[in-house]
Amino acid sequence: MLTPHDTPETAPGTPHSAGVPSDGDPLARERAHLAASRASLRAMREDVESLDLTDVTANWVNAAVLNARIEERIDSLADLAHTPLFFGRLDYVRQVAADEASGTAEGPYRAERFYIGRRHVHDPAGDPMVIDWRAPVSQPFYQASRTNPLDVALRRRFGCTGGDITAYEDEDLTAGGDGGERTSRLLQQEIERPRVGPMRDIVATIQPEQDEIVRAGLSGTVCVQGGPGTGKTAVGLHRVAYLLYAHRERLARTGTLVIGPNDSFLRYIEQVLPALGELTVRQATVETLVAHVPVTATDPAPTAVVKGDARMAEVLRRALRSHVGRPTEPLVVVRGSRRWRVPADEITVMIEELLARDIRYGAAREALPQRIAHAVLLRMEQAGEAPDDRVQNTVARDRAVKALVKEVWPPVDPAKLVVRLLGDADFLRAHSADLLTEEERTALLWPKPYRGVKSARWSPADAVLIDEARDLVERTPSLGHVVLDEAQDLSPMQYRAVGRRCSTGSATVLGDLAQGTTAWATPAWPEALRHLGKPEAHVEELTAGFRVPREVIAYASRLLPAIAPGLREVRSVRESPGSLRLVRTEPGALLPGLVEACHDALTHEGSTGLLVPDPLVEATREALVGAGLAPLAPGDETRADARLTLVPASLAKGLEYDYVVLGEPGGVVEAEPTRGAGLRRLYVALTRAVSGLTVVHEGELPRELGR
Incomplete structure (x- = not known):
């Protein structure tokens, strides 16, 4: 363990660079602690x-489960060579007070010095060498300040290169202050470190307002x-990693899920949780969650908007319940020599009671035979017999009872229900008369009716309708916690699909209303949370920017009055003169201008993203290849040699690059069905840069950028 002589030799906030280690060099001792x-x-x-599992378990099933747990534990203890512990x-x-009084580091106070890392490490005696960043004792690393030191005397940050400690920076929190906090240079260097490969964790740079959200309780x-x-x-x-640490057993039973906007985004973030030691969190898109049928078609925007409207949930509910009939003849159950008669009106009352309870269609269908059997048992008891539960179950399985239930409460296939609803104008009108307009019903109907589920050409919105219908028939299993990213782009019906997956759990909803680019984008969070089934959710707003340079975010924020007038502008903590360049080319010279800008960007360390309107992607790719540049596609940035990625503007959301070249902003706007959606798409594209943004355009810039 380190001694109290490892106190800073220079003023707080000054980074110490690596030199030749000596016995009195604190940096050398920190490296020694890292090695230990x-x-x-x-x-x-x-x-x-080395654990011997022979004869530990009673059967092969338990042995397989235990072996899987052991393998997970071994994987979680992997040492990432490129990242210090x-x-x-x-x-x-x-501790500091005791050291000053005694002049020595020996004694009972040694445990008051904690190293904060990505996972817990202990020595052979069980004493902690590294404390997990999620532990309560680690929280002051993120929350302590000079005005509120939280009993911390000194906070030390480490600078790292290639898995080794190369610098450290001390902050004395006992000096008090006037309310202003010093900016850590090492922290800023970590934020600005070149981004090559997949997204990395931010455990070393989490800010106080972020930490409060990360550590919020599981119940809300x-x-x-x-x-x-x-x-x-x-x-x-x-937050997922923290919740798994704080509620490991509960979430191990109920499960966790991260939902992203597309597969490219998921590939980009897929290494973050494993780097934090969490290997079991599932990742998916909304489309994969509802992939009950093959999606081969795309709806026009007006049709997709209607299919995504929350009113469709009630239309489906009515359409499903319309299959429930009423008996016209009494039911007769034969038991030996006795015949037991249940009148039709009595069975009708049972059906009405089940409908009034509004339980799942399938659950009610399973309950009806038991209710009928119970009515038969009452008649047996009145006749002097003494039937038990076995008799009731036998009656519930009686051929006559099963035939009646099949007639009045038939099984319904959710996909077939949607086929009928979207292909039969009369059926649709009957169950949406007071909910949808005639124009909306016309938009919903397929151009031609399909004969069945297999012949139908399903759209993404159709798959969501099937998922809703499936839940009406049988309850969707709920997870313990769901993280929903880029949530502003979901339709109300998609929110409902996600909400079903955390109906008994909680969620973390992430998004930016200014970046909503779909025709059904969320106008306000309270409405979205109501569709999610979490109207009581607490809304937090992050306005301090750490990724995008101040000059770039200020330029992009010129669009906010037009796309999200109620939102506050992001205030970047990073000032980077020269990070924004506007280049206008001669007519016909856009592609050469983009190639030249990419060459310039690639002279810098880190990744480069070339963002262009979707219609220009193929022509741009040919121009890059002709110039000797081989661009990657979005999602392939996980390769270690990734330097240049060609990104259609429609796929840029959630991605980030050290340097961004944006081609023809006006084309980005024009590629969308409405100007509002186009401006929001442009806002996304303008804000993907970490170090620098070059805008290359041949035509006029959107007038909103001139404000």
Whole structure:
């Protein structure tokens, strides 16, 4: 363990760079602690690997489960060679005071110094070498300040390169202050570190307002409104990691899920949770959640808007319940030599009671035979017999009872229900008369009716309708926690589909109303949360930007009055003169201008993203290849050699690059069905840069950017 002589030799906030280590060099001792921590982690892993599971379990099923758990534990103890085990250190006031009084570090106060890292590491004696960043004792690393030190005397941050500690920076929190906090240079360097490959964790740079969201309780749903670069995606992922740490057993039973807007986005973020030691969190898009049929068609925007409207839930409910009939003849059950008669009106009352309870269609269908059987048992008892539960179950399975139930409460296939609803004008009108207009019904109907489920050409919105119908028939299993990213682009029916997956759990909803680019984009969070089934959710707003330079976000924010007048502008903490360039080319020279801008961007370290309107993607790709540049597609950035990615503007959401070249902003706007959607798409494209943005255009810029 380190001694109290490892106190800063220079003023707080000054980074110490690596030099030639000496016995009195604090940096050398920190490296020694890192080496010792890595050795302890190897020992922890070896202990697990050496476990002898022979004859531990009673059967092969338990053995398989135990072996799987052991393998997960071994994987979670992997040492990532490119990442140090800890990124910070906390020295508490109690230890410093004792050291000053005694002049020595020996004694009972050594445990008051904590190294904060991505996972817990202990030595062979069980004493902690590294404390998990999610532990309560680690929280002051993110929350302590000079005005509220939380008993912390000194906070040390480490600068790292290639898995080794190369610098450290101390902050004395006992000096008090006038309310202003110093900016950590190492923290800013970490934020600005070049982005090559997949998204990385932000455990070393989490800010106080982000930490409060990350550590919010499991029982409540949190909605995070965050502009570009405020870290909302990272906050959501780290919140999952925290909840799994704080509620491991509960979430191990109920499960967790991260929902992203597309597969490219999911590939980009897929390494964040494994880097934090969490290997079991499932990731999906809304489309994969509702993939009950093959999607081969695309709806026009007006049709998709109607299909995504929350009123469709009631239309489906009415259409499903219309299959329930009423008996016209009494039911006769034969038991031996006795015949038991249940009048039709009595069965009708049972049906009406089940409908009034509004339980799932399938559950009510299963309950009806038991109710009929119970009525038969009452008649047996009145006749002097003494039937038991076995008799009731036998009656419920009687051929006559089963035939009646099939007639009055027939099984319904959810996909066939949607086929009929979208293909039969009379059926649709009968169940939407007071809900939809004639124009909306016309938009809903398929151009031609399909004969069945297999012949239908399903759209993404149709798949969501089938998912709603399936839930009306049989309840969708609920998870313990769901993270929903880019939530502003979901339709009300998509929100309902997500809400079904966390109906008994909680959710973290992430989004930015200014970045809504679908025709059905969310206008306000309270409405969206109501469709999700979480109207009580707490809405947090992140307005401090860490990713996008101040000059770039200020330029993009010129669009806010037109696309989201109620939102506050993001205030970036990073000032980077020269980070924004506007280049207008001669007529016909747009593609050469884009190639030249990419060449310039690639002279810098890090990743480059070339964003263009979707109709220009293929021509741009040919121009890049002709110039000797081989661009990757979105999602392939996970490759270690990724430098240049060609991104259709429609897929840019959620991605980030060190340098962005944006081609023809006016074309980005024009590629969308409405100007409002186009301006929101442009806002997304303008805010993908971490270090620099070059806008190359041949035509006029949208007038909103001139404000």
